[in-house]
């Protein structure tokens with residue numbers, strides 16, 4: 001184990017670009033939002049100052065309206081597409097124009113607690129500044145991405161989910177044209193085998209959406225009206241709820257009572273809304289396509305993520321854990337991000353089947369919260385085992401355990417530090 005811990009520390013040091021961490025060299029040469037939140041939790045296990053720094057560098061990219069973008073382009077690099085010239089946003093430090101799952105609040109609580117434990121100087125002031133940024137982003141989610149106050153937040157681009165080419169988007173994305181005003185010059189397939197990546201057609205649709213929102217001047221109200229893709233999504237909403245709980249806890253700890261009450265209000269609304277997305281016939285939760293008005297019942301990991309932020313009735317949590325066990329049968333490394341028995345399942349293609357350490361991390365937390373320690377323990381053991389035998393890969397083929405995608409991956413290192 002010491003050998004692997006040392007390797008995890010080495011990877012995070014190698015991917016440091018000056019207070020922020022790139023997900024991996026070359027393939028992803030900038031700061032990614034939810035990657036950095038996981039990485040900050042990894043750092044909090046041994047270097048609290050560096051953990052704070054990771055989050056502080058991320059909020060350098062925060063927009064005036066509160067959004068924290070999914071990529072912060074701190075320094076130029078020509079090894080990634082689409083770069084700042086395609087996003088055409090106007091923030092001082094170049095950024096993308098969309099966001100990513102708000103793991104930030106979970107990370108902030110973890111870092112704050114680690115600082116308290118270590119008696120770190122200046123921790124309260126650093127937590128407070130980050131809490132204010134997190135609150136602004138939280139309000140942005142509820143105004144820009146849930147203008148009707150339903151309690152579920154919507155994504156306007158599959159990249160915002162962090163699960164780019166998940167089968168969950170197939171039907172909604174099929175309605176998005178493949179035409180683009182921007183030449184699609186992919187770089188990812190020069191770093192990683194194309195058979196493991198999203199398809200060209202997916203990329204053309206991803207870029208069509210970028211063009212559409214750039215032509216709205218990135219104004220959230222205009223984007224909401226014009227969006228060709230709009231999904232009220234349970235994985236992101238569950239993460240938002242867990243982050244909302246952690247921010248509420250921090251606000252109370254720092255005696256920000258009115259902010260704590262505001263957060264409690266959001267949390268209550270979202271808790272009810274998420275519960276309404278449970279489908280007992282499927283033993284999981286479903287997202288909703290706000291354009292077609294239909295449930296999205298494609299079987300993906302997202303259906304189990306609400307365990308992270310909810311305290312389910314034991315019948316529901318037992319049913320969800322049993323369903324997860326069924327998907328895991330015959331898998332060397334669960335948890336498959338798509339149900340293995342369905343026709344679109346591809347065990348090596350990015351979010352269409354593989355197992356990801358950070359998804360397992362969130363699922364484990366949700367299972368523990370909901371009284372399912374056996375399933376949690378088996379996911380933890382298989383995640384650690386996969387990393388120890390295959391290295392710190394971006395993700396794993398669940399059938400063979402083979403490490404796939406980019407190597408020396410920061411969030412896999414962070415997950416190992418957190419779990420081991």
Ligand code: 9YW
Pocket residue numbers: 023028032033034035159161162163164
């Ligand atoms: C992209 C960095 C990111 C992750 C996403 C993952 C992938 C592709 O890599 O995105 O071009 O942004 O899908 O979850 O944050 O690791």
